[in-house]
Amino acid sequence: MNEKNINAAERFIYEKITSSMALDPSSFVLSAAEEIKSLVRNDKIISAVSGGVDSAVATAIAWRAVGSSLQVVFLDTGFMREGEPEKVASEYEKLGIKVEIVPASERFYKSLRGISDPEDKRKVFRKEFYSVLSSIAREKKCNFLLQGTIAPDWIETKGGIKTQHNVLEQIGIDPEREFGLRILEPLRNLYKDQVRAIAHYLGLDYFAKRQPFPGPGLLVRVPGALDLGRLSVARKATSIVEGYLQRCSTQCLAAVFSGIKGSVSTPIGEGQLLSEGATGVMGDSRAFGYVISLPMEAYKRETVQKLSPFMAERGITRVLVKLLEKGKGYAVVIRAVLTEDFMTADIPILEKDVLMELAERIAEIDGVGSVHYDITPKPPATIEFE
Amino acid sequence: MIVVLGPGGQYNHLIARRVSELGYNVILLPLGSSVGDADGVIIGGGPGSTVESVPEVKLPNVPLLGICYGHQLIAKLMGGNVGRAKKPEFGPFEVTVLEKDVLFQGVPEKFVAWMSHRDEVTKIPPDFLRLASSENCLYQAIRHEKRDIFGVQFHPEVSHTQHGMRILKNFLEITRR
Numbered sequence: 001m002n003e004k005n006i007n008a009a010e011r012f013i014y015e016k017i018t019s020s021m022a023l024d025p026s027s028f029v030l031s032a033a034e035e036i037k038s039l040v041r042n043d044k045i046i047s048a049v050s051g052g053v054d055s056a057v058a059t060a061i062a063w064r065a066v067g068s069s070l071q072v073v074f075l076d077t078g079f080m081r082e083g084e085p086e087k088v089a090s091e092y093e094k095l096g097i098k099v100e101i102v103p104a105s106e107r108f109y110k111s112l113r114g115i116s117d118p119e120d121k122r123k124v125f126r127k128e129f130y131s132v133l134s135s136i137a138r139e140k141k142c143n144f145l146l147q148g149t150i151a152p153d154w155i156e157t158k159g160g161i162k163t164q165h166n167v168l169e170q171i172g173i174d175p176e177r178e179f180g181l182r183i184l185e186p187l188r189n190l191y192k193d194q195v196r197a198i199a200h201y202l203g204l205d206y207f208a209k210r211q212p213f214p215g216p217g218l219l220v221r222v223p224g225a226l227d228l229g230r231l232s233v234a235r236k237a238t239s240i241v242e243g244y245l246q247r248c249s250t251q252c253l254a255a256v257f258s259g260i261k262g263s264v265s266t267p268i269g270e271g272q273l274l275s276e277g278a279t280g281v282m283g284d285s286r287a288f289g290y291v292i293s294l295p296m297e298a299y300k301r302e303t304v305q306k307l308s309p310f311m312a313e314r315g316i317t318r319v320l321v322k323l324l325e326k327g328k329g330y331a332v333v334i335r336a337v338l339t340e341d342f343m344t345a346d347i348p349i350l351e352k353d354v355l356m357e358l359a360e361r362i363a364e365i366d367g368v369g370s371v372h373y374d375i376t377p378k379p380p381a382t383i384e385f386e
Numbered sequence: 387m388i389v390v391l392g393p394g395g396q397y398n399h400l401i402a403r404r405v406s407e408l409g410y411n412v413i414l415l416p417l418g419s420s421v422g423d424a425d426g427v428i429i430g431g432g433p434g435s436t437v438e439s440v441p442e443v444k445l446p447n448v449p450l451l452g453i454c455y456g457h458q459l460i461a462k463l464m465g466g467n468v469g470r471a472k473k474p475e476f477g478p479f480e481v482t483v484l485e486k487d488v489l490f491q492g493v494p495e496k497f498v499a500w501m502s503h504r505d506e507v508t509k510i511p512p513d514f515l516r517l518a519s520s521e522n523c524l525y526q527a528i529r530h531e532k533r534d535i536f537g538v539q540f541h542p543e544v545s546h547t548q549h550g551m552r553i554l555k556n557f558l559e560i561t562r563r
Contacts, residue, residue, distance in 0.1 A: 151399055159396055159433070191403065282476055283504040284395040284433040284455070304477060308522075312474040312504060340545040343400055344500050346478070379502040380476035 023194045025201035032186040033065040039144070045070045045184065046142035048133055049099060050215060051080075051088035053199050054148030056207035058186055062146050063097055071140050072097055075132060077125075078105025079217030079231070082239050091206055104132050108219075109226070116225035118279060118288065118386035122163040125216045129165055134179040145181040149188050150195060152342050161286045162279055162382065165215040191341040211242055212251050212342070220386040221255040223276035229367060230256040230330060236365050237332050244358045249336035249348050254362065255385045257291070257331040259369055264292050267310055268303065271295075272322065274331055278385045280317030280376075287380065289317035291333075293372045296321055301349060304376055311380060318381055320372035323359035329369025332362050337383055345378035388561065389424040393417040393432030393455050401430050401453065401543045401554075408555050421446045426561030429456030431541070435505050436462045437469060449534035449561045454503055457537030461528065464511035464535075473522035475501035481526050481540060485517045489529065489536055489556050497548040499526075499540035506539060534560050 036045075045062055049055040049072055062070050072092065076085045089099040111128050115121050137145065149166050157167040168175045168183065175183050187195055192212070199208035214220055218238070222230045237254035245252035258275040265271075271294040280287040289311075294303070299321045304311075307319060320333055334355070337345035350373075359371035374381070388410045392398030398414060405412040405428070418441065421427050427446050431454035434441075440462050452460040458468045481499045483490045499520075507525040510516060518527035518538075529536045536557060542550035 155396055155399055159394065161396065189399075191400070281396065281502070283474070283502050284431050301478075305475075305479060308476050309473045311476070341400070343397060344541075344544040344546045346546055377477040379500075 023190070023197060025198045028198060029061055029064070029202065032061050036062050036065040036146075036184055036186065039184065040066055040069070043069070043144055044140065044142040045144040045146050046133070046137045046140060046181075047072045047146040049074055049088065049092070050148070050213065051084055051210070052148070052213055053192070053204070053207045053210060054150050054187060054195055056148070056204050057195050057199050057202065058146055058148040058184075059097065060095070060202050060204060061186055062184070070146070071142055072099045073133075073136055074099050074101050075129065076101055076103045076105055077108045077129070077217060077219075079108070079219040081213065081218070082235055095204075102132065102136060104128075107132065109228070112219070112226045114225060118220070118223070119163055121219060121226070121386065122165060122216055125219060126163065126165040129215075130168075130175075130179045134181055137181055143180075143182055144184055145175065145179075146184045146186075149185045150190050150192065151188065152191065154188065159284065159286075161281050162386070191343070193340045211246055214384050220384045221253060223255060223257055223278060223385050227258070230258070233330055233332065233365055233367055237362050240361050241334055241336075241358065244354065244361075245334075245336045245350070248350065250339050250345075251383060252334070252336040253384070255333045255335065257333065259329060259331050260293070264290075266292065266294070266307060268298060268306060269294065274320075274333075278318045279382050280380045281378065281382055282312060282317075282380045287315070287317050289315040291318040291320065292316055293320040293322045293331075296323070296352070299349075299352070299373070299375065301347075304380075308380070318374060318376045320374050323355055323371045323373055324363060325370040326363055327369050330367050331370045331372060332365075332368055333372045333374050333385070334358065334362070335374040335383075335385075337378070339378075339383075342383060345383055347375050347377055387422075387424055388412045388558065389419075389421040389427045390414045391417045391419065391421070391427060391429045391456070393430065393434060393459075395431030395433065395455060397453075397541055397543050398430035401428055404543045404551065404554055405558065408551070408558055410558055410561075417441065418443055421448075424448055426450070426558065428453065428557075429459060431455045431502070437505055445535075449557065450536065451557045452537040453543070454539060454541060457528070457539050458505055458507055460535060460537045461507040461511055461514075461525075464514070464530075466507060466511035466514065467509040468505050469508040471504055471506040471523065474504045475520070475522055477501065478546065479520050479522065479540075481518050481520050483518045483527075485515060487515075487517050487529060488560065489517060489527065489553060491556050492552050493549045499542070499547045499550070500544050501540050503539060507537070
């Protein structure tokens with residue numbers, strides 16, 4: 001254990017230990033709203049909602065606390081799902097909360113051009129995100145920024161597993177100095193299942209049931225350098241996958257790789273190597289490594305267990321099975337996970353017929369050469385690809 | 387009060403959540419902190435390795451549970467040994483209980499637990515017993531013969547580990563005696 005690891009260790013104490021860890025939604029909402037009210041006083045808050053349950057719960061609590069002193073925006077980064085900005089704004093409208101959509105996709109595309117390192121992509125995204133947001137905050141005279149950050153966000157960022165775009169203070173970035181904003185994070189000690197329980201308590205059932213979606217969105221589902229062609233395939237494939245698999249998984253998605261780069265021999269047979277790598281987590285450390293695809297015979301729960309030592313030795317973070325290959329073109333990877341709190345995730349072993357039907361639908365998208373299913377749990381993989 | 391000492395791993399905050407959900411007051415502190423008058427201490431996981439170097443940590447004289455890195459640290463500090471695992475384990479693996487110890491009360495002989503480790507205990511300290519193993523790892527759970535010192539290689543705190551809450555509860559009940 002080196003010095004750096006000790007410094008990265010958790011350096012804080014819980015003030016309200018029992019109430020913050022074992023959750024009672026009604027008292028949590030009351031005390032979180034009180035805390036916001038006392039911190040903000042007569043100032044204004046800006047909240048950038050993503051459409052997910054975390055920012056919805058944080059926003060609903062702040063709305064209770066300060067009413068119209070809360071300004072809600074939705075940044076259209078260009079990495080959103082099909083029709084997302086309008087859908088999200090209309091759901092908030094039902095709650096009586098007005099959401100302003102801020103188009104910013106060109107800015108994001110421009111600053112991310114040519115960047116292929118996954119951590120650099122996340123950091124550039126974060127910088128762009130806060131610079132857009134802070135200029136809107138200035139326009140609207142807001143001093144506070146409300147965020148739906150939850151425990152796994154800062155745990156993964158601090159632990160160096162991956163940079164979550166909404167984590168600043170915990171890694172030593174001073175948001176007040178850098179962006180002129182003070183941060184409010186009422187959910188920072190909660191996990192997704194606890195946030196969902198509060199969402200139901202607040203009547204936010206629509207958000208509680210929604211598919212989780214990462215802050216940097218489809219950007220992290222187009223591994224390597226940003227390519228607008230692959231981004232468009234990722235958007236279409238995500239809609240198709242969600243249509244098929246959201247009832248039998250906690251989260252499901254599609255990632256689009258450039259293609260297949262070569263072949264690889266494994267202890268259980270020959271496989272293919274994908275053109276880009278993916279992020280994983282092994283023994284509490286970030287792992288970025290190869291993605292391999294095996295023939296359908298390997299479609300079993302035991303495959304990844306059997307390959308664990310080989311993966312650690314060769315730096316492989318993902319094992320896929322190949323559903324179909326029609327020729328040259330993008331390699332689309334379907335991923336579905338079962339999880340309560342996103343700290344660990346299991347893979348649903350779905351009927352082959354369902355997967356094949358889904359693969360054929362995806363293969364109809366222009367430019368797709370092959371379709372695969374990811375069978376790697378977390379650990380050793382993470383849920384998203386970068 | 388239960389103290390969770392976190393050597394920088396992903397699940398230490400989650401351990402604190404579980405302890406709290408089981409009805410105990412809990413505090414999460416960095417490894418090396420003073421544990422004051424804690425009734426019990428859990429040392430969690432972390433990215434470090436005890437193969438080459440071991441931090442100078444004084445083990446408290448109260449019921450103690452080490453998880454993953456914490457398990458390896460206890461083994462090393464008390465005279466056992468830790469090495470690189472021949473077969474590192476990531477994700478779900480079957481654990482077999484060999485000794486019906488208080489730690490595994492109410493837990494079946496075989497259960498699926500989640501792992502994330504490259505190192506493993508290769509030799510247990512004197513006066514320790516082996517309680518459980520898996521196909522790839524000889525020492526999935528150990529304990530001191532007389533004192534309330536335990537170590538588990540797997541992660542009882544993650545929701546996917548079967549009977550994980552029961553194992554934590556069994557340990558925490560010892561701290562109330």
